[in-house]
Amino acid sequence: MFEPVSITPQRFKRDKRLLYQLAVTEMDTFSMKKVFDESTPGLPERDAAVQLFHPIFITGEAITQFTDSKNQIYTRHITLKDANTGKVILQRFGPSSLSTSAAMKVSAKRGKELFKVVSNKSKCKKLKAGTRQTKAQQTFPHFHFGAWYDRFKTNLVLTGETQQTGNKDGKRPVTQFCAWFKEFAVSYIQPLVNDKGSGLCDVFRHELLERQAVHFPWACKQVRGLDDLCHSLYATISPFNGFSGTSHVDDEDADVSILVNFGQHAVLELRHYNCQIVMQPLDIVVFLSNSIYHRTLQHQAHVDAKKDPGDRLAITCFFRKALQDHKEPTNPNLLYLAKISAEEEKERKRKNKATPSEMPSAKRTSK
Numbered sequence: 001m002f003e004p005v006s007i008t009p010q011r012f013k014r015d016k017r018l019l020y021q022l023a024v025t026e027m028d029t030f031s032m033k034k035v036f037d038e039s040t041p042g043l044p045e046r047d048a049a050v051q052l053f054h055p056i057f058i059t060g061e062a063i064t065q066f067t068d069s070k071n072q073i074y075t076r077h078i079t080l081k082d083a084n085t086g087k088v089i090l091q092r093f094g095p096s097s098l099s100t101s102a103a104m105k106v107s108a109k110r111g112k113e114l115f116k117v118v119s120n121k122s123k124c125k126k127l128k129a130g131t132r133q134t135k136a137q138q139t140f141p142h143f144h145f146g147a148w149y150d151r152f153k154t155n156l157v158l159t160g161e162t163q164q165t166g167n168k169d170g171k172r173p174v175t176q177f178c179a180w181f182k183e184f185a186v187s188y189i190q191p192l193v194n195d196k197g198s199g200l201c202d203v204f205r206h207e208l209l210e211r212q213a214v215h216f217p218w219a220c221k222q223v224r225g226l227d228d229l230c231h232s233l234y235a236t237i238s239p240f241n242g243f244s245g246t247s248h249v250d251d252e253d254a255d256v257s258i259l260v261n262f263g264q265h266a267v268l269e270l271r272h273y274n275c276q277i278v279m280q281p282l283d284i285v286v287f288l289s290n291s292i293y294h295r296t297l298q299h300q301a302h303v304d305a306k307k308d309p310g311d312r313l314a315i316t317c318f319f320r321k322a323l324q325d326h327k328e329p330t331n332p333n334l335l336y337l338a339k340i341s342a343e344e345e346k347e348r349k350r351k352n353k354a355t356p357s358e359m360p361s362a363k364r365t366s367k
Contacts, residue, residue: 011068011069013098015064015066015069015072016098017097017098018064018066019064019072019074020094020095020096020097020098020100020101021097022062022064022074022076023074023075023076023077023094024077024096024197024198024199026062026076027076027077027078027079027199028060028062028076028077028078028079029078029079029080029081030058030078030079030080030081030275031081031082031083032056032080032081032082032083032089032270032273032275033083033084033273034082034083034084034272034273035272035273035274036271036272036274037272054274055269055274055275055276056273056274056275056276057275057276057278058078058080058275058276058277058278059075059278060075060076060077060078060092060278061073061074061075061076062074062075062076075094075280077091077092077093077094077199078090078091078092078277079091079199079201080270080273080275080277087203088201088203088204089270089273089287089288089291089292090270090277090285090286090287090288090292091199091200091201091204091285091286091287092277092279092283092284092285093192093198093199093200093283093284093285093286094280094282094283094284095188095282096191096198100188101282103187104188104282105282107180107183107184107187107188108262108263108281108282108313110180111177111180111181111184111262111313112262112263112313114173114176114177114180115177115239115241115313117173117176117177118143118170118173118174118177118239119140119141119241121167121169121170121173122141122143122161122164122167122170122171122173122174123160123161123164123167123170124141124142124143124161125160125161139310140240140241140242140309140310141240141241142238142240143161143174143238143239143240144159144161144162144236144237144238145159145161145162145174145177145178145229145230145236145237145238145239146158146159146162146178146226146229146230146234146235146236146237147159147219147222147223147226147230147235147236147320147323148236149320149322149327149329152330153322153327153329153330154329154330154331155329155331155333156222156223156323156328156329156333157223157333158223158225158226158229159236161174162174162178162229175229177239178229178230178237179229181231181237181239181315182229182230182231184260185231185233185234185317186231188284189231189233189258189260189284189317190231190233192284192286193205193208193209193212193233200286204255204256204286207254207255207256208233208256211232211233211254211319211324212232212233215254215319215323215324215326216230216232216233216235216319217232218323218326219235219323221336221339221340222328222329222333222336223333224333224335224336231317233258233317234258234317234318234319235318235319235320235323236317236318236319236320237315237316237317237318238315238316238318239313239314239315240313240314241309241310241311241312241313241314242309242310242312242314243266243295243296243297243298243309243312243314244294244295244296244314245295245296245297246295247269247271247293247294247295248293248294248295249289249290249291249292249293249294250289250290250318251290251291252290252320252321252322253289253290253318253319253320253321254290254318254319254320254321254323254324255288255290256286256287256288256289257286257287257288257289257290257316257317257318257319258284258285258286258316258317258318259279259284259285259286259287259289259314259315259316259317260283260284260285260314260315260316260317261279261280261281261282261283261284261285261312261314262281262282262312262313262314262315263281263311263312263313264281264298264299264302264307264309264311264312265278265279265280265281265299265301265302266278266279266296266297266298266299266312266314267279267296267297267298267299267300268285268294268295268296269294269295269296269297270292270293270294271293271294271295272292272293273292276297278299279296289316289318290321296314298312
């Protein structure tokens with residue numbers, strides 16, 4: 001005699017789908033008070049060895065209230081606001097659906113493979129001890145791909161690590177990695193901006209939409225080929241394995257920056273707010289990296305399990321303030337000047353056609 005088919009697998013799939021929906025619809029908001037500032041005694045801003053005292057640990061975890069199946073733990077998207085100003089300072093998003101999560105995992109695997117080739121074949125400027133990686137982490141290259149001003153804003157060009165001048169074998173891996181991440185941004189970051197139901201706050205959405213409509217097109221005029229390498233949400237990406245380890249603020253970057261986490265759980269520490277936010281693999285964090293001190297740490301569970309820090313791949317996406325302010329370099333790019341001159345000439349011709357000069361009428365003479 002045939003037994004009825006169990007509905008457990010169907011119910012399991014339904015529950016899994018609901019967990020992703022709940023993460024969005026029940027987004028958790030935290031009001032964070034700034035408890036430290038730059039003058040706080042005993043809080044060296046760039047000392048990687050200093051640990052916060054009993055920090056607030058934010059996971060966003062919650063438990064379902066299903067009536068017809070076992071309750072399950074899930075992770076909500078989170079928003080952090082400054083308690084004094086009410087200003088949103090950070091938002092963390094996971095995959096929006098079960099199918100999106102599966103697709104992101106496939107894409108992330110390819111991205112890690114491509115970055116491994118980049119790390120092996122492409123040249124990278126060696127970091128100094130005072131930068132964002134600790135000495136132990138500096139075994140991992142820390143690249144910057146996209147547009148870059150030099151120190152005195154004399155030139156605005158593609159970074160040397162993007163161009164790989166003199167390193168023929170390193171060029172192709174860089175372009176492949178940039179192309180992969182651009183498509184990743186199209187598929188998984190852009191929807192956060194486009195979908196008003198994603199939970200992205202209005203201020204962040206406005207900043208990113210204005211960047212796409214106004215500032216990125218200006219940057220593309222200045223830097224030839226930028227739109228082939230970068231998505232319009234950013235002008236530079238910085239991929240690296242491991243963890244930053246050093247508290248810092250990106251004061252030259254515009255509002256807002258985007259951080260994507262791959263490979264391992266990580267902890268994002270906001271020092272002045274005395275809090276730590278857990279990031280799962282595939283999480284996307286949108287935050288004000290230019291005004292809050294932050295660093296990333298390996299999750300204690302991975303530390304206890306002695307997992308290799310290099311298993312984690314992080315990619316930060318940002319846009320310089322100078323680009324947002326349309327600050328032209330003192331040594332302008334010839335191709336940019338040529339483009340501007342061509343546009344001015346077209347505009348002059350258009351105006352002349354719209355208001356033709358009056359020709360003197362010919363007078364007939366009788367003989």
